[in-house]
Amino acid sequence: MIKVLDRLLLLLYSLVIAIASIVAIVAASGGFSVEWLQEVVSDFTGDVRVVQASVIGVSIVLLLVSVRFLFVSLRRDGNSAPSINQRTEHGDIRISVETVENLALKAASRTRGIKDLRARVRVSEAGLGILIRAFVDGESSIPTLSEEMQRAVAQQVEEATGIPVAEVSVFIANVTQAPATFKSRVE
Structure with missing residues (x-):
């Protein structure tokens, strides 16, 4: 009011x-x-x-x-951090959007070939929309990495929070360059 x-x-x-x-x-x-x-x-x-x-x-x-x-x-409001609210038979559950982003990053980082990650979470009626921005090493197939990351993120976030994931979008920002290795030659 x-x-x-x-x-x-x-x-x-x-x-x-x-x-x-x-x-x-x-x-x-x-x-x-x-x-x-x-x-x-x-x-x-x-x-x-x-x-x-x-x-x-x-x-x-x-x-x-x-x-x-x-x-x-x-005035500082105690409810200022964006959160996802759920009602259960025992009471209310509030999960911060930052927590969901960290869960998504944790799940995505388990995918081999991924170097640098960022995550954004949107809350909608259909569920969570998660955008993952990643750098890859370039040695693996990007579509395969992306699909594996999408499955892992959706599964981890749904299991941990109980909130359905509507979509996981993956944006491959760039390919990282592996540092050059030089073999020392002994003469």
């Missing part, structure tokens, strides 16, 4: 600031004559003190909303 209220406040705040900015830009660039502005204000209120009180009131409200947004932006 509070998040909905904060979003509504942010929307209204943004609209007020945008309108005030447009009016200020037009007024500063000479779009309104000073006499016309004074006439509009006096016709609208009839009293300069009422205008001053209105401006002070609106300014206080905007200041309070600004302080609220400052507080919300600086």
